[in-house]
Amino acid sequence: MASYPSLTERLDECIALHRRGELTESDLRGLAACRPGMQDLLYLQAGSTSPLAQINGIALFAAGVQAPMPRDPSEWPYRRVMDALADGWRIVSFPNPALLLDESRNYGLGCEFILERWSECP
Numbered sequence: 001m002a003s004y005p006s007l008t009e010r011l012d013e014c015i016a017l018h019r020r021g022e023l024t025e026s027d028l029r030g031l032a033a034c035r036p037g038m039q040d041l042l043y044l045q046a047g048s049t050s051p052l053a054q055i056n057g058i059a060l061f062a063a064g065v066q067a068p069m070p071r072d073p074s075e076w077p078y079r080r081v082m083d084a085l086a087d088g089w090r091i092v093s094f095p096n097p098a099l100l101l102d103e104s105r106n107y108g109l110g111c112e113f114i115l116e117r118w119s120e121c122p
Contacts, residue, residue, distance in 0.1 A: 007031070038063050042089055042115040044081055049095045049111055051081040057112075063119070081113050089115035 010031055017023040045057030058076050060067040070076060078084045085091070093114035 038119050040117045040119055042084060042117070044078070044084065044113045044115065046081055046095070046111045046113060049097055051085065051091070051113070053080060053111065055079060055081065081115075084115055089117050092116050 014023060014027050014031065017027055040063065041061040043057075043059040044055050046053035046055055055076065055078060056073070058069055058078070060069060078087070081091070091113055093112075095111040095113060
């Protein structure tokens with residue numbers, strides 16, 4: 001899954017362009033498009049409460065918009081919750097084990113992990 005460059009990374013790129021005499025007005029205006037604090041959310045439904053469990057459902061909200069995800073699980077960007085953690089996502093909500101106590105009356109998604117990642121630039 002692609003991650004957005006930080007404001008610092010974009011600024012470093014502009015400095016390098018300036019040193020080569022290639023900095024343009026468009027490059028500088030691109031810095032204005034950087035928006036600190038853009039939260040991306042990743043919802044992962046897993047087979048158990050373990051971060052090592054296989055993912056069986058996924059939804060991504062990037063910059064406030066739901067991103068399309070492939071229907072085929074083999075095309076998802078992550079196979080396990082740990083894969084998303086290794087890519088810079090942070091867990092903000094663990095599955096609620098109380099929802100797993102009685103499978104005949106499970107009113108929630110059970111093993112849903114909610115993760116976040118902050119990106120600064122579009």
